Amino acid sequence: MAGTNDSQIFRIAISGFYGFHNSGDEAVLRSILLALEEEAAAGGIRVQPVVLSADPEWTSRMYGVEAAHRMRPGDLLRTLRSCDGLISGGGSLLQDVTGALTIPYYVGVMKLAQWLGKPTFAYAQGIGPVSRRAMFPLIRSAMRRSKYVSVRDAESAALLGRMGVPLDRIEVVPDPVMGLPLPAGTVEPAVGVAETPPVIGVSLRRWREDGADMARAAEALVALSKRRPVRLRFLPFHTPADKVTSEQVMERLSGLLGDGSSAELADPGDDPQAMLLEVSNCDALLGMRLHALIYAANQQIPLLGLSYDPKIDQFLGRLGLKPIGTTDSLDAEAFADAACALLDSPEEWRVRYGPAILDLKNQAKKPAQQIVRYLRHNRSR
Structure with missing residues (x-):
């Protein structure tokens, strides 16, 4: 961006279920990237995303961003050290339906960033189900130390509240994909002209x-x-x-x-x-x-x-x-x-x-707005 100096550039790692070729999760990533780009430009800063992906080469080609392997400890540590913060989300990351290691992985990435002194942001996450109460303290610790926490529904907020996360620190927002636009250059379909058969x-x-x-x-x-x-x-x-x-x-x-x-x-x-x-x-x-x-x-x-x-x-x-x-x-x-x-x-x-x-x-870009606001106000750090 013209006129942007080094103090206005922020490298932000993004952690989620990315690089698995799941259209829904990839839509979440695309939506987050577009929202961050738009809000950063409006705020006079530049965000350089680094996506933690299961397929970094594919993610880089698909989105034109830097990517690192999500499961290689060395890559993960180097990425977090080189970044100015971490976004965790969106999607259903903190749940134990898909496996016992899901919560420890995503919370572990957040805690590692926090231990490195990096601000963390929970972006429109869906929390739960969490059947093992032993996970509650881990989630509570990561969320309480995050600079911004947003979830995609009231039920997720209530569950975090029961874990001990103050409700006044949780913003309920829509899934990021509600803000995803059609591909550039798409002609809007004519209203009322349906195919036969439908x-x-x-x-x-x-x-x-x-x-x-x-x-x-x-x-x-x-x-x-x-x-x-x-x-x-x-x-x-x-x-x-x-x-x-x-x-x-x-x-x-x-x-x-x-x-x-x-x-x-x-x-x-x-x-x-x-x-x-x-x-x-x-x-x-x-x-x-x-x-x-x-x-x-x-x-x-x-x-x-x-x-x-x-x-x-x-x-x-x-x-x-x-x-x-x-x-x-x-x-x-x-x-x-x-x-x-x-x-x-x-x-x-x-x-x-x-x-x-x-x-x-209209609400889907709230997390990006809040994250950009935090970065702008803390650019001297």
């Missing part, structure tokens, strides 16, 4: 070992196709797992869809904004992945959520919605009723839920 985005993930949830989802999609012709467009947010799941469900649909209906698999590549564009071209969306639902809300695409985790219910609740079903229960005809209602009256849905969506989009 496109239904479908984002599913394998959850139950017995596959009963995917069988019920397939049954629900068949029920919808019997009501009216639809084009089911499967959106794999986490490859290769979601691609395999989508193909398995499509195989279940083979020969069962109603006349004029079809099923296909999208391949938007690794760029999260390309997936956002895919979602923007849908007429409605059935989402199991959290970020599929967030993408749809971002673009005001009428959505139906299938819950497998409290974070789904929490996000839908912020919009004033409830899940259409869960991995344990999904009524095919009730789903078909709800989907048809969305397709018949999309503008009615947007009028009803648009204000809540707009509010979340």
